[in-house]
Amino acid sequence: MPITDETQRFTALSARLTGFDAGDLAATGLVEAYRAVAAERLGADRYAQLLREPPDARDVREAARAVTYLWYTGSWPGPSPTLVSPRGYAEGLVWKAAGLTAPATAPGGYGSWAEGTER
Amino acid sequence: MTRYDVIVVGAGIAGSLVAQRLGRHGRRVLVLEAGAKAGRAPAGDPLTDYLTAAARLPGSPYRSRPAAASPEVTDLAGTDGTPGFRAAGHLLQDGPLPYASGYVRANGGTGNVWTGLTPRMLPEDFDTESFGYGRAWPLTYDDLEPHYRSAEAELGVAADADEQRAHLGLRFPDGYVFPMRPLPAARLDRLLAARLDGRRVEDPVGLREVELRVVGTPHARNGVPDPRYDGGRGYVPRGRDGRPDPGSRCVGNASCIPHCPSYAKYTPLKTQGRWSSSVTLRDRSVVSRVLVDGRGRATGVEYRSYDGEVSVAHADVVVLAAHAVENARLLLLSGLADRSGQVGRNLMDHPVLLTWGLLPEGEHAGAYRGPGSVSGFEGFRSGPARKLRAPFRVEFGTWGWIWAKGPVDTDVAHFLTEQGLFGEELRRAVGDRVRRQFTFQFEMEQGADPANRVTLHPTERDALGLPRPLVTYDLDEHVKEGMAAARAVSDQLFALLGAEDHTDYTPSAAWPGRFEHRGRTYGYRGAGHAAGTHIMGGSRATSVVDAWQRCWDHPGLYAVGCGSMPSVATSNPTLTMAALALRSAERIEADLTARDHPLSLRPTVPGAPA
Numbered sequence A: 001m002p003i004t005d006e007t008q009r010f011t012a013l014s015a016r017l018t019g020f021d022a023g024d025l026a027a028t029g030l031v032e033a034y035r036a037v038a039a040e041r042l043g044a045d046r047y048a049q050l051l052r053e054p055p056d057a058r059d060v061r062e063a064a065r066a067v068t069y070l071w072y073t074g075s076w077p078g079p080s081p082t083l084v085s086p087r088g089y090a091e092g093l094v095w096k097a098a099g100l101t102a103p104a105t106a107p108g109g110y111g112s113w114a115e116g117t118e119r
Numbered sequence B: 001m002t003r004y005d006v007i008v009v010g011a012g013i014a015g016s017l018v019a020q021r022l023g024r025h026g027r028r029v030l031v032l033e034a035g036a037k038a039g040r041a042p043a044g045d046p047l048t049d050y051l052t053a054a055a056r057l058p059g060s061p062y063r064s065r066p067a068a069a070s071p072e073v074t075d076l077a078g079t080d081g082t083p084g085f086r087a088a089g090h091l092l093q094d095g096p097l098p099y100a101s102g103y104v105r106a107n108g109g110t111g112n113v114w115t116g117l118t119p120r121m122l123p124e125d126f127d128t129e130s131f132g133y134g135r136a137w138p139l140t141y142d143d144l145e146p147h148y149r150s151a152e153a154e155l156g157v158a159a160d161a162d163e164q165r166a167h168l169g170l171r172f173p174d175g176y177v178f179p180m181r182p183l184p185a186a187r188l189d190r191l192l193a194a195r196l197d198g199r200r201v202e203d204p205v206g207l208r209e210v211e212l213r214v215v216g217t218p219h220a221r222n223g224v225p226d227p228r229y230d231g232g233r234g235y236v237p238r239g240r241d242g243r244p245d246p247g248s249r250c251v252g253n254a255s256c257i258p259h260c261p262s263y264a265k266y267t268p269l270k271t272q273g274r275w276s277s278s279v280t281l282r283d284r285s286v287v288s289r290v291l292v293d294g295r296g297r298a299t300g301v302e303y304r305s306y307d308g309e310v311s312v313a314h315a316d317v318v319v320l321a322a323h324a325v326e327n328a329r330l331l332l333l334s335g336l337a338d339r340s341g342q343v344g345r346n347l348m349d350h351p352v353l354l355t356w357g358l359l360p361e362g363e364h365a366g367a368y369r370g371p372g373s374v375s376g377f378e379g380f381r382s383g384p385a386r387k388l389r390a391p392f393r394v395e396f397g398t399w400g401w402i403w404a405k406g407p408v409d410t411d412v413a414h415f416l417t418e419q420g421l422f423g424e425e426l427r428r429a430v431g432d433r434v435r436r437q438f439t440f441q442f443e444m445e446q447g448a449d450p451a452n453r454v455t456l457h458p459t460e461r462d463a464l465g466l467p468r469p470l471v472t473y474d475l476d477e478h479v480k481e482g483m484a485a486a487r488a489v490s491d492q493l494f495a496l497l498g499a500e501d502h503t504d505y506t507p508s509a510a511w512p513g514r515f516e517h518r519g520r521t522y523g524y525r526g527a528g529h530a531a532g533t534h535i536m537g538g539s540r541a542t543s544v545v546d547a548w549q550r551c552w553d554h555p556g557l558y559a560v561g562c563g564s565m566p567s568v569a570t571s572n573p574t575l576t577m578a579a580l581a582l583r584s585a586e587r588i589e590a591d592l593t594a595r596d597h598p599l600s601l602r603p604t605v606p607g608a609p610a
């Protein structure tokens, strides 16, 4: 898939919002999918505004939070958040931030839950 | 029409075990199951399997169907005011406090989604009347002991017999080992053991000091087989559908509730996979009535398909195994077995006091890596303190704050919305929080109280036109005093650990089970351990079933499951339930043998009442 200007701008925005760099984000394989979700959920105007304005500006704050939440959890926020794809759950940045993997995605093997302690 | 020897109602853990045992004797068994058979996962991809089971995606095998509805987590919500909760959906409630547990009506039942912890009851649990509460069992620990071993074989239990003997006072035959070696302790367990083993905490309600000792919990999930098992014959772990799978191990998916993608956790589907060909499963068949003849003997059942078509099946023995709440509902719908007036009464659960917090800065609990709880403190389960407060088992929760606050998504929302963090700051805050999280789960024994009960709702009907179950439930002083003791213990544990206590039973919407006691607020969850609704006893005047789980009033009618338990004790109840079910299967087999050979002399089952 060609890397468009818009993809680049969405990646840069996402990096600022999440604290993960463009390489980490690209490694999830979800940039394009999330860009499309954000554009669809926010609507053209709000999406364009989000790309334009600093993320902590008052009028884009909620949109910025939604995109960040999407990256961290794989779900778009709402009264009952909707999971975008199984991959979104597995690649949720919340797990990476804690140095963990999402349950049921990459089991560490028998006894892995004991790791990191002697005895 | 085919005539069956036995009809089993419900293919959960209890029903699947009874059918398996009788099938092994060649009995013709019809299993009628309200739920649908789980379809095979489309791609067999473990992640998709799990997410589908967790109902994050459509098509969940455990989604409730209108014709066989069951309580959903979202059916219960806290409110401000009195009572402080609202119940909607299948299980309606009108008590002062909520019965906060659910169950699953799909093939395999609640046993699909359970955690898989399998401790035995303590010998003293079989008679708590000397402690001034509860009801005595018509059998003892020693009567049940051989059946515990059978249940441990069927479910495939990993545990350490020496540790259970030393720290819990459990009696095992000499040389007994469990089928599999104990699971390795979790990182959190080791950390707690290093800091707390041998320390003493005060129980201000039980008026004594308790020495802390981290003890491994028995698990019905595959570990390393013990070659000494069964007189040196060893044990072969069972994998998907109960197939022998020597290499199957719990690999730490941390998704046992609701689904183990590696099939290391026991579910009834493993038992069903070993049913003989004389056992027939008919799913989407909702039993609505038990049929009896003029003398009260069970002759069969009436059941309905999802589109309401009514059928009848006949057998010599009918075994209700539809879960504590639904068993009671079925007896009430049939107007049977209630000479004692106890059907539906004595509903018990383990109300669970949760406390949660963060390990000291820089430390990490190793959350979300193995089973939801691997070890606990067992020192608060026994002894004379039971006179003063409910006893409790303490489980260490290794899945962060999931039970108290919801999945980690909640932490993300907290830092994003309440603290306004973005970027590097957000990443650091979320990572730190998830790494340091842990929970204590204090599971209280609740004594049998006839006022806590299941009845039929006077007006509300389900999709098949059957009255919905209505629950009236409360916690008594004994349980509340147990929670007060638990909270005081928790306070000391946090202080000894230097951990940050984040326990806070707000917002009220998230805590339907909430009450004030001596000026402090407590919040509880339900463990899913429904018991007591067709209580077992030594007399037909005061109990619904006898020591074999036979309904006193109706020859040929059994009600099996936790509903028979006169006390729920402090152990997760399913192993005890399984032991009782296997014991009943022996009795049923003996009944059927007597039917087939009425005149022959045969050995009586040991301990059988004449």
Ligand SMILES: Cc1cc2nc3c(=O)[nH]c(=O)nc-3n(C[C@H](O)[C@H](O)[C@H](O)COP(=O)(O)OP(=O)(O)OC[C@H]3O[C@@H](n4cnc5c(N)ncnc54)[C@H](O)[C@@H]3O)c2cc1C
Binding pocket: B009, B010, B011, B012, B013, B014, B015, B032, B033, B034, B035, B102, B103, B104, B105, B106, B107, B108, B109, B110, B111, B112, B113, B114, B115, B116, B117, B118, B257, B285, B286, B287, B288, B321, B322, B323, B324, B326, B330, B527, B528, B529, B530, B560, B561, B562, B571, B572, B573, B574, B575, B577
């Ligand atoms: C989240 C959770 C975790 C748990 N963890 C543990 C644990 O770690 N340790 C432990 O000991 N216990 C645990 N439990 C409790 C355990 O799941 C139950 O004790 C056990 O599953 C009860 O088995 P059962 O066979 O009696 O009922 P179920 O497993 O509920 O099975 C009953 C079956 O009957 C069927 N049925 C219902 N009504 C009808 C009808 N009218 N006609 C036909 N069929 C019907 C249902 O569809 C179901 O298949 C947990 C429970 C929950 C909810």
Ligand code: SF4
Binding pocket: B221, B249, B250, B251, B252, B253, B254, B255, B256, B257, B259, B260, B261, B262, B263, B264, B265, B369, B370, B371, B372
């Ligand atoms: S931790 Fe994972 S592998 Fe182990 S039983 Fe639970 S889900 Fe299965």
